[in-house]
Amino acid sequence: LSYRIVAIAGEGIGPEVVKASLKVLQLVVKLEGFSLQVDYGWLGSTALEKFGSYFPQATIELCNGANGIVFGAVTQGGLLELRKHYDFFCNLRPIRLANSLVHKSSLRPEKIQGLDILIVRELVSGIYFGPAGRSGDEKGAYGYHTMLYYDEEIRRIARQALHKAQQRRRLLTVAHKENALPHLPWTRLVQEEAKQFPDVVVEPMLVDNLAMQMVLNPQRFDVILAGNMFGDILSDIGGALVGSLGLLGSASLNADGFGLYEAVHGTAPDIAGKGIANPLGTLEACVLMLQQWGEVRAAQRIMAAQERVLAKGYRTADLSPQGAEILVNTEQLIDLLLEELDSK
Amino acid sequence: LSYRIVAIAGEGIGPEVVKASLKVLQLVVKLEGFSLQVDYGWLGSTALEKFGSYFPQATIELCNGANGIVFGAVTQGGLLELRKHYDFFCNLRPIRLANSLVHKSSLRPEKIQGLDILIVRELVSGIYFGPAGRSGDEKGAYGYHTMLYYDEEIRRIARQALHKAQQRRRLLTVAHKENALPHLPWTRLVQEEAKQFPDVVVEPMLVDNLAMQMVLNPQRFDVILAGNMFGDILSDIGGALVGSLGLLGSASLNADGFGLYEAVHGTAPDIAGKGIANPLGTLEACVLMLQQWGEVRAAQRIMAAQERVLAKGYRTADLSPQGAEILVNTEQLIDLLLEELDSK
Ligand SMILES: CC(C)[C@H](C(=O)O)[C@@H](O)C(=O)O
Ligand SMILES: CC(C)[C@H](C(=O)O)[C@@H](O)C(=O)O
Numbered sequence: 001l002s003y004r005i006v007a008i009a010g011e012g013i014g015p016e017v018v019k020a021s022l023k024v025l026q027l028v029v030k031l032e033g034f035s036l037q038v039d040y041g042w043l044g045s046t047a048l049e050k051f052g053s054y055f056p057q058a059t060i061e062l063c064n065g066a067n068g069i070v071f072g073a074v075t076q077g078g079l080l081e082l083r084k085h086y087d088f089f090c091n092l093r094p095i096r097l098a099n100s101l102v103h104k105s106s107l108r109p110e111k112i113q114g115l116d117i118l119i120v121r122e123l124v125s126g127i128y129f130g131p132a133g134r135s136g137d138e139k140g141a142y143g144y145h146t147m148l149y150y151d152e153e154i155r156r157i158a159r160q161a162l163h164k165a166q167q168r169r170r171l172l173t174v175a176h177k178e179n180a181l182p183h184l185p186w187t188r189l190v191q192e193e194a195k196q197f198p199d200v201v202v203e204p205m206l207v208d209n210l211a212m213q214m215v216l217n218p219q220r221f222d223v224i225l226a227g228n229m230f231g232d233i234l235s236d237i238g239g240a241l242v243g244s245l246g247l248l249g250s251a252s253l254n255a256d257g258f259g260l261y262e263a264v265h266g267t268a269p270d271i272a273g274k275g276i277a278n279p280l281g282t283l284e285a286c287v288l289m290l291q292q293w294g295e296v297r298a299a300q301r302i303m304a305a306q307e308r309v310l311a312k313g314y315r316t317a318d319l320s321p322q323g324a325e326i327l328v329n330t331e332q333l334i335d336l337l338l339e340e341l342d343s344k
Numbered sequence: 345l346s347y348r349i350v351a352i353a354g355e356g357i358g359p360e361v362v363k364a365s366l367k368v369l370q371l372v373v374k375l376e377g378f379s380l381q382v383d384y385g386w387l388g389s390t391a392l393e394k395f396g397s398y399f400p401q402a403t404i405e406l407c408n409g410a411n412g413i414v415f416g417a418v419t420q421g422g423l424l425e426l427r428k429h430y431d432f433f434c435n436l437r438p439i440r441l442a443n444s445l446v447h448k449s450s451l452r453p454e455k456i457q458g459l460d461i462l463i464v465r466e467l468v469s470g471i472y473f474g475p476a477g478r479s480g481d482e483k484g485a486y487g488y489h490t491m492l493y494y495d496e497e498i499r500r501i502a503r504q505a506l507h508k509a510q511q512r513r514r515l516l517t518v519a520h521k522e523n524a525l526p527h528l529p530w531t532r533l534v535q536e537e538a539k540q541f542p543d544v545v546v547e548p549m550l551v552d553n554l555a556m557q558m559v560l561n562p563q564r565f566d567v568i569l570a571g572n573m574f575g576d577i578l579s580d581i582g583g584a585l586v587g588s589l590g591l592l593g594s595a596s597l598n599a600d601g602f603g604l605y606e607a608v609h610g611t612a613p614d615i616a617g618k619g620i621a622n623p624l625g626t627l628e629a630c631v632l633m634l635q636q637w638g639e640v641r642a643a644q645r646i647m648a649a650q651e652r653v654l655a656k657g658y659r660t661a662d663l664s665p666q667g668a669e670i671l672v673n674t675e676q677l678i679d680l681l682l683e684e685l686d687s688k
Contacts, residue, residue: 076523106455106560127471127491128524141495143527147471148488177573179420180472183487208580209610215559215584216450229521233577236552240559266553 001034003067003293006041008059012267013277014072020279020334021070024302025286027341032298039066043082044074054078060085068289071262072282075269084124088252088260089153090160091123091231092288095238095248100311104243104319107218112241117214117221118168119238120161121231123252125153128228149184149227156255158190161225162197168222170200175207175226175234190225211237235264246277246318249284251292259292261285271317276329278316280306283337305340309333345378347411347637350385352403356611357621358416364623364678365414368646369630371685376642383410387426388418398422404429412633415606416626419613428468432596432604433497434504435467435575436632439582439592444655448587448663451562456585461558461565462512463582464505465575467596469497472572493528493571500599502534505569506541512566514544519551519570519578534569555581579608590621590662593628595636603636605629615661620673622660624650627681649684653677 007022009015022038029036041059048054054077063069063086071079082088095117097105105112130146158174165172172194176186187204194202205213207230214221214237226234239245248264263281271277283302290299314328314336315321328336351366353359366382373380385403392398398421407413407430415423426432439461441449449456474490502518509516516538520530531548538546549557551574558565558581570578583589592608607625615621627646634643658672658680659665672680 080524106451108450108452111450130488132525132527134527139494139496142492143495143529144474144490144492145525145527146488146490148486150484150486152484177576180424180573180576181476181489183476183478183489185487208576211555211577212580212584212589215581216587229524232521232524232552233555236556237559237581240556243560245556 002037003034004037004039004065005068005070005289006039006059006063006066008041008043008069008071010044010072010074010267011046012073012075012269012272014074014267016272016275016277016330017263017279017282018070018072020330021282021286023334024283024337024341027338028290028298028301031301031341032295034295041069043071043078045077047078055081055085067293068258069260070282070286070289071260073263073265073267075267080128083252083260084129086258086260087124087254089122089124089157090253091121091250092164092253093119093121093231093235093238093248093250093264094284094288095119095235095242097242098307098310100307100313101243101247101319105241106243107215107241112218115218115241117218117238118164118223119231119235120157120164120223120225121235122153122157122227124228125149126228147181147184147227147229151189154186154189155193158193158225159196161223162190162194162200165200165223166197171222172200172202173210173221173224174202174204175210175224175230176204177207177230179206184227186227207234210234214238214241239264244278244318245281246316247280247284249281249286249288251285251288253292257292259289261289275331276317278318279330279334280316301341305337308340309336346381347378348381348383348409349412349414349633350383350403350407350410352385352387352413352415354388354416354418354611355390356417356419356613356616358418358611360616360619360621360674361607361623361626362414362416364674365626365630367678368627368681368685371682372634372642372645375645375685376639378639385413387415387422389421391422399425399429411637412602413604414626414630414633415604417607417609417611419611424472427596427604428473430602430604431468431598433466433468433501434597435465435594436508436597437463437465437575437579437582437592437594437608438628438632439463439579439586441586442651442654444651444657445587445591445663449585450587451559451585456562459562459585461562461582462508462567463575463579464501464508464567464569465579466497466501466571468572469493470572491525491528491571491573495533498530498533499537502537502569503540505567506534506538506544509544509567510541515566516544516546517554517565517568518546518548519554519568519574520548521551523550528571530571551578554578558582558585583608588622588662589625590660591624591628593625593630593632595629595632597636601636603633605633619675620661622662623674623678645685649681652684653680
């Protein structure tokens with residue numbers, strides 16, 4: 001088997017974490033005996049410099065026909081366009097906590113042990129994509145953005161979330177704000193789709209309450225379905241639960257299963273270029289890509305290696321190593337992972 | 345001195361917590377030697393039954409000229425209209441943690457000790473009030489709500505928040521999402537207003553990151569300024585930090601200093617009518633009202649009594665008493681507070 005991916009490093013810590021993750025990916029590919037071609041694409045301000053556009057045609061041509069896109073980070077410019085261009089509407093953000101990191105959360109260990117949430121976020125519609133602009137009237141200047149959802153956009157992401165819930169613990173919590181946003185009837189639409197998934201329990205929850213419950217009782221959640229902006233905020237709360245956004249990866253899929261794989265964190269300009277960024281978010285995204293391809297054994301190899309390295313106490317700076325834990329930089333962590341992979 | 349307030353009980357646990365808080369308020373009024381007249385108003389579905397409207401004219405007439413409105417809770421219907429009618433744009437939500445409740449948070453004690461955040465939420469504009477509706481086109485049916493802010497609406501709430509920060513620790517964190525919502529330039533507008541408050545540090549923060557930082561490092565925050573919907577979500581995270589939304593109260597003020605005082609929690613239908621609701625959120629709202637009136641000593645009396653009762657280990661069910669703590673219902677807690685007040 002042979003795959004081709006496009007790696008888009010972006011800015012900030014993007015290049016460091018993409019390079020690091022690809023090293024691990026390449027070794028696993030070799031160990032598993034399939035082949036991987038990596039092309040390099042551009043997005044964001046580095047693309048603007050090179051091609052005069054945040055999301056250049058050259059990148060589109062590279063991505064067309066690829067098996068996946070591994071993405072680093074950009075500040076802004078290009079990312080929303082990329083997501084929209086390929087209709088990557090289904091953003092999967094698993095929030096899982098390695099046992100060895102339980103005491104890294106700001107939550108008490110008994111609140112967080114065994115945490116395993118999947119956030120399903122709608123990614124190409126809602127308020128980031130609705131009619132927007134600036135204008136003015138006799139009352140002065142104003143700006144606006146519109147949270148607009150076609151019913152069918154809600155239905156199609158609902159089906160994905162219901163499907164995921166069915167494969168897991170069969171509880172789907174739906175973020176909504178119908179007491180203030182009654183024209184976006186997430187509850188009703190999800191419940192209608194749920195008729196095809198009779199074994200899944202659908203639990204509508206006001207988004208404000210949901211944010212609170214994620215901190216009070218995170219273990220009670222299985223799959224959380226949310227629109228674009230609510231999903232954005234809720235998944236960062238997920239990052240707080242596991243102690244660092246640096247650990248979380250995400251997959252954004254379109255209807256054909258073609259996907260964009262990126263960490264949940266951003267460019268982290270404060271630590272960019274220092275070689276100390278946590279590559280595990282992007283690596284988690286690569287794991288999701290392997291799973292999407294059906295390369296389950298390759299995915300498991302990476303996860304197992306990662307767990308062993310963490311269990312031995314190695315930590316990047318974002319996890320503020322303490323006591324017996326050992327501070328490592330990006331390269332050291334990757335070398336440790338490569339060793340673990342090789343020794344198996 | 346003589347004050348007149350309108351008490352609006354609403355639904356769910358609303359009537360229980362309003363009645364309970366007013367008992368405490370009345371005793372303090374007596375002890376401090378001023379006088380208080382309480383009129384009873386209607387809002388929400390109970391108002392609909394009685395007057396045929398969620399927000400009846402009778403309630404408006406009662407509220408006109410009063411010194412404050414003490415409000416319980418409604419599911420929906422009337423509350424947004426009430427806030428809008430009196431232009432209660434400035435919603436203050438203090439998030440403070442009594443020392444004796446430190447171990448009630450799901451966060452580790454060292455993360456939460458001494459927590460003292462003030463959320464300043466814009467309350468009468470933004471997406472809950474912008475153009476909204478349902479419609480359809482060749483792609484199907486859709487619904488929409490518009491997050492619309494006049495620059496001046498952002499500026500006036502910014503001035504309030506800056507003023508509050510100046511009286512506190514002089515750090516103002518501004519929730520925004522300008523990488524996806526560029527037409528709502530909170531950062532620039534707040535920074536312009538901040539020129540009149542040179543001693544306040546303005547720190548813009550993406551709302552997703554802010555939600556995360558509230559869980560990772562809550563102690564770093566002083567005042568948080570947010571638009572209506574972001575403020576809604578962030579203040580519920582605040583409820584999670586202190587262990588129960590039942591503890592938080594809020595004041596919503598208009599430009600004349602007239603205000604609506606309510607708990608941050610909702611109707612809690614699961615426990616309504618059982619007499620076990622936590623009245624401390626509504627009581628905290630009454631404390632904010634006394635402070636707004638300049639009745640500082642009366643406010644302090646209530647806070648001190650509350651701290652002593654909590655320090656003795658009395659807890660309502662929402663705080664899941666454990667070990668040496670003593671479970672009390674609403675009435676028992678109020679009796680304990682009245683005793684403490686009398687004994688001083
Ligand atoms: C960079 C930004 C536009 C993006 C988003 O809000 O979608 C990011 O926060 C994310 O969560 O992927
Ligand atoms: C009841 C609801 C409309 C309200 C809001 O979102 O403003 C509530 O959640 C609040 O926070 O006061």
